[in-house]
Structures are given as C-alpha cells and as structure tokens.
Amino acid sequence: MERILTPTNYELIPLNDLTNVRFYTSVDTGSYIASHWHDAVEIIYLLEGELMITVENSSFRISAGQCVMITPNQIHSTLCAQPNRAIVFQIPVAFMEKFIPDVKQMQFAFHDPAETRIMQTKVKQFKDILLKMQVLVDSGADGAVLRFNSLLFEVLFQLYHNFGTFSASxxxxxxxxxxxxxxxxxxxxxxxxxxxxxxxxxxxxxxxxxxxxxxxxxxxxxxxxxxxxxxxxxxxxxxxxxxxxxxxxxxxxxxxxxxxxxxxxxxxxxxxxxxxxxxxxxxxxx
Known part of the structure; x- marks a missing residue:
C-alpha cells in the first residue's frame, strides 16, 4: 500500500507504508519531466538506455550502468529520448531525520564514474545494494520486506558516511x-x-x-x-x-x-x- 507524502515540496511522492520510501523499476518509452524538486534524496540507477538530467542548470547524460544521486530540494529535470529502464529510489528527509538528526543540513551526491579507486569501490557497493533491493521488490517473496528494510538502513549508513556533506546551515x-x-x-x-x-x-x-x-x-x-x-x-x-x-x-x-x-x-x-x-x-x- 502506498501513501502520498505531502510536505511543502513540489513533487508528491507515493510512499510504501512498510518501508517509508519509494523504490521501483521504471520502464520509460520516452518522457520529459520539467524542472521540479522534492524533499527527498533521489537515486536513479540506469540499467538500460540513456537519460539526460539537468540539476541546478547543469546538464549531463548518464548511460546504462551509471547512477546519479540528487540531493533534497535540488531543482532538476529529466529527458528520456529513447526507451530506458532504471531503478528509481526516493528517500524522504522526514524519514531520514529519524535516524540522522542533522540530515536537513546535509547534501548527498557522488560522481559515477568515481574519481578515485576508494570511491569507485564505495559506488560499486552502493549499486550492488540497489540491485539486491530490486530483486526483493520484484520477487514479492515472504519476508522480502524484512530484508529490504535491512538493506534500506545500510543505504542510510552509506549516505551518511560515504556520500553526505554538511552545508552552511x-x-x-x-x-x-x-x-x-x-x-x-x-x-x-x-x-x-x-x-x-x-x-x-x-x-x-x-x-x-x-x-x-x-x-x-x-x-x-x-x-x-x-x-x-x-x-x-x-x-x-x-x-x-x-x-x-x-x-x-x-x-x-x-x-x-x-x-x-x-x-x-x-x-x-x-x-x-x-x-x-x-x-x-x-x-x-x-
């Protein structure tokens, strides 16, 4: 079951009642989503095809195998010019701040491909977790939500320690x-x-x-x-x-x-x- 997150943000995010996040596999035959923001970290892991993304007026293209992270309240838009398939993962700040008290003062991002070998390893580990979560969501097996939630907290840990930086309050x-x-x-x-x-x-x-x-x-x-x-x-x-x-x-x-x-x-x-x-x-x- 999903509920709608309705704080003062622009894109309303349907949340799963059992996980408090939105996680799904997107199959896009072509779309243009105009500039918007939401009070959530958004992660897009492209599995097939290409996607043009504009974040705060900086545009770039990601290809299959690449992942992008958009920090909460960043203005962004997407253009799918050809069919693609991607994991889309949105984690509301309202959920994160239960476990990361200063999350509203943080920004989250990484480069893919990463610039250093250490960061390459961290990004690869992060992608592996996303793929495991996708298998659990798609399978719908008994107990899958328990394993999903355990991986969700691993994601929060990695966001905080590996991909988060504090901004001026x-x-x-x-x-x-x-x-x-x-x-x-x-x-x-x-x-x-x-x-x-x-x-x-x-x-x-x-x-x-x-x-x-x-x-x-x-x-x-x-x-x-x-x-x-x-x-x-x-x-x-x-x-x-x-x-x-x-x-x-x-x-x-x-x-x-x-x-x-x-x-x-x-x-x-x-x-x-x-x-x-x-x-x-x-x-x-x-």
Missing part, C-alpha cells in the same frame, strides 16, 4: 524558506499553464510585487516565470505526441501554445528535433 534554511514560498506558485502554474497568466496575477499568488517576483522566481528556479510555464507546456506536449495519435495542432491548442513558429523553435532547442520527427522516432537529444 543559514544557506540551507534560506533555500528551504524560498522553496516553501514558491510552492503555491508552482501549483498555480501547473493548474493554469495552458492559458496566459498575467504577471500581476501570479505575483499575487506569491504575495509579492511583480518586479520583485520576477527576480525571486529566477533565483529559485533558474529560469523565468514564462520559461517555466513553457517548460510545463512542452512536457505535456511531449507526452501527448508520444502517447496519442492526436493532430499536433490540436495538441498545441490543448496545452496553450498559439504561436506555432515560437513553439517549433523552442521544441527543437529542447529536444533536437521537430514534433513530427519525435513522433516518427527520430529524437536525438543533445
């Missing part, structure tokens, strides 16, 4: 306050993205003056308000192009794009192809 607290303040703004954009949203209207949601709101939004999200709204539109359009046979003009209208020339330029900049090429399987993200 004032910076972390300020960052969390900013994210809490912008949370209702992102919700409002998500609910109204397919229509023009006047600057004065969205600034009122944030309870800020319009001029200050623009600076605040850019500081938090790394993009302007309009760029973010278009990102949401592109993610919905991308999904519909792949998963429906609807005419592209109808898809654009559904998601609020009225300027086809602008849309076509933005789509090619983001995905490296035209909507028709995407539908025909010619996507080659750069």
């Amino acid at each position: 004032k910076d972390t607290a300020r960052r969390n306050r900013d994210l809490e303040k912008i949370f209702p703004v992102l919700n409002y954009i998500t609910e109204n993205y397919n229509r023009p949203i006047p600057l004065s209207e969205i600034a009122d949601v944030a309870m800020l003056q319009a001029k200050y709101f623009c600076r605040f939004f850019k500081k938090c999200m790394g993009v302007t308000f309009l760029e973010y709204q278009n990102e949401i539109r592109l993610s919905r359009i991308y999904d519909d192009i792949i998963n429906t046979d609807d005419q592209i003009s109808h898809i654009l209208e559904r998601h609020g794009f009225t300027n086809y020339k602008l849309f076509r330029r933005m789509f090619r900049e983001r995905f490296g192809c035209t909507p028709t090429e995407l539908r025909n399987g010619s996507l080659s993200a750069s």
